[in-house]
Amino acid sequence: MQIAIIGGGAAGFFAAIACARANPENEVSLYERGSEFLTKVRISGGGRCNVTHACFDPRTLSEHYPRGERALISPLHRFSPADTVAWFEARGVQLKTEPDGRMFPVTDSSLTIIDCLLGEARAAGVRLFPRTGIEEAILGGPATFALRSREAGTIHCDRLLLATGGSRSIAGAQIAQSLGHTIVPPVPSLFSLHVSTPWLRLLPGISVPDIEVSLHAAKLRERGPMLITHQGVSGPAVLRFSAWGARALHDLDYRFVLRVNWVPDFTQEALRIHLQSLRESNPNRLVINSPLAPLPARLWEQLALAAGIDLGTRWTTLSRANAQALAQILTHTELEVNGKSLNKEEFVTCGGVSLREVNFKTMESRITPHLYFAGELLDLDGVTGGFNFQAAWTTGWIAGHAMADRAPALPS
Numbered sequence: 001m002q003i004a005i006i007g008g009g010a011a012g013f014f015a016a017i018a019c020a021r022a023n024p025e026n027e028v029s030l031y032e033r034g035s036e037f038l039t040k041v042r043i044s045g046g047g048r049c050n051v052t053h054a055c056f057d058p059r060t061l062s063e064h065y066p067r068g069e070r071a072l073i074s075p076l077h078r079f080s081p082a083d084t085v086a087w088f089e090a091r092g093v094q095l096k097t098e099p100d101g102r103m104f105p106v107t108d109s110s111l112t113i114i115d116c117l118l119g120e121a122r123a124a125g126v127r128l129f130p131r132t133g134i135e136e137a138i139l140g141g142p143a144t145f146a147l148r149s150r151e152a153g154t155i156h157c158d159r160l161l162l163a164t165g166g167s168r169s170i171a172g173a174q175i176a177q178s179l180g181h182t183i184v185p186p187v188p189s190l191f192s193l194h195v196s197t198p199w200l201r202l203l204p205g206i207s208v209p210d211i212e213v214s215l216h217a218a219k220l221r222e223r224g225p226m227l228i229t230h231q232g233v234s235g236p237a238v239l240r241f242s243a244w245g246a247r248a249l250h251d252l253d254y255r256f257v258l259r260v261n262w263v264p265d266f267t268q269e270a271l272r273i274h275l276q277s278l279r280e281s282n283p284n285r286l287v288i289n290s291p292l293a294p295l296p297a298r299l300w301e302q303l304a305l306a307a308g309i310d311l312g313t314r315w316t317t318l319s320r321a322n323a324q325a326l327a328q329i330l331t332h333t334e335l336e337v338n339g340k341s342l343n344k345e346e347f348v349t350c351g352g353v354s355l356r357e358v359n360f361k362t363m364e365s366r367i368t369p370h371l372y373f374a375g376e377l378l379d380l381d382g383v384t385g386g387f388n389f390q391a392a393w394t395t396g397w398i399a400g401h402a403m404a405d406r407a408p409a410l411p412s
Helices: 010-022 039-047 058-062 069-078 081-090 110-123 171-178 236-244 246-251 268-281 297-306 320-332 387-404
Strands: 002-006 027-031 095-097 102-105 127-129 136-139 145-149 153-157 159-162 183-189 191-195 207-215 220-228 232-234 255-261 333-342 348-353 371-373
Touching: 002 010, 002 145, 002 153, 002 171, 010 027, 010 110, 010 387, 027 153, 039 110, 058 069, 069 387, 081 095, 081 102, 081 387, 102 110, 110 127, 136 171, 159 171, 159 387, 171 183, 171 348, 183 236, 183 246, 191 236, 207 236, 220 236, 232 236, 232 333, 236 246, 255 320, 268 320, 297 320, 320 333, 371 387
Parallel strands: 002 027, 002 159, 027 127, 159 371
Antiparallel strands: 095 102, 136 145, 145 153, 183 348, 191 232, 191 333, 207 220, 207 255, 220 232, 255 333
16 A cells, blocks of 8 residues: 655654554555654753653643643543653653653754654664655545645545644645645744833843733633743743744734733732741841842843833832832733744744534545545644654554554554
């Protein structure tokens, strides 16, 4: 049986390997438009490759997917992060877990993962075709599909997997649509926010371990670490905020007022009492030199100045109005957002092939028989932390075995 996979990323490679290993009698061919395979794997995690996340309960894991949560519960039971770890370790790639749950190869190099996948694909007999774009897929002929390629001409296959990734590659979506599928319009997910507030622009590189960001109009609220950048704000809290709010923020053209609570552990009353205790215990100390833990000193200074507190103000001379203004800005800082940036070199989208049109037991189309999907071409995406790669491994593994027509009882 001739099996064609379009897309040389994580999902496509994992599907190709699974398919070839499950049934060596099949001829599995993988086509990639670009000159290199696994380019997103190469840049992931700053070049270290965040392979997966150490969340080993499938239902809990599924809660990290703004799109696809319910659809992924069953697939994640079949191929979980534990299975991912075991798969790579069985091939000599050891993974390590960082304090935030992200898992990387112990080498801290994405090349370790790339070499493993390339080597496994070649050993399994997968035929690799870089610089071979597929422009069109037509039903019928001597096999189920006839694929049109400028570089390779007409290619016939019995099974077809589309794993072309997100909106940067529109060819996969166009092929899916031509074969009867609905495409949910893709929009960016996982991005940093541009903020032009002058005092914030003085603080690039400052990180805060625990803040809360919110946008009341869109009912968005996220908590966690924040990083202040040259252009605005980023870090896990902001990236999760952007993932869950991807469509709402797109509809706002990425222009809105972001509210930041720098001290989410404090209630308003507790904060008032704490500021009063600072006044009593440090009456002659300058307010700007008395940062509230765990806020960095430079951030505290700018917040105090933004609250209208003079550089020479001491706690004993701090007026009630200034104290109230300080409490207000600590809990309700408003930042004007006027754009977005990619998360480093990574690019994640929400949108793609409608999940209702895919059977997640096999990843086969409910509309066109023998057509399969895997990875981010589907309308599913996860927050930062290895979740998107896990979705690629899971959907690729399931699709690969389903196409092989000889699925093993356990992951391999």
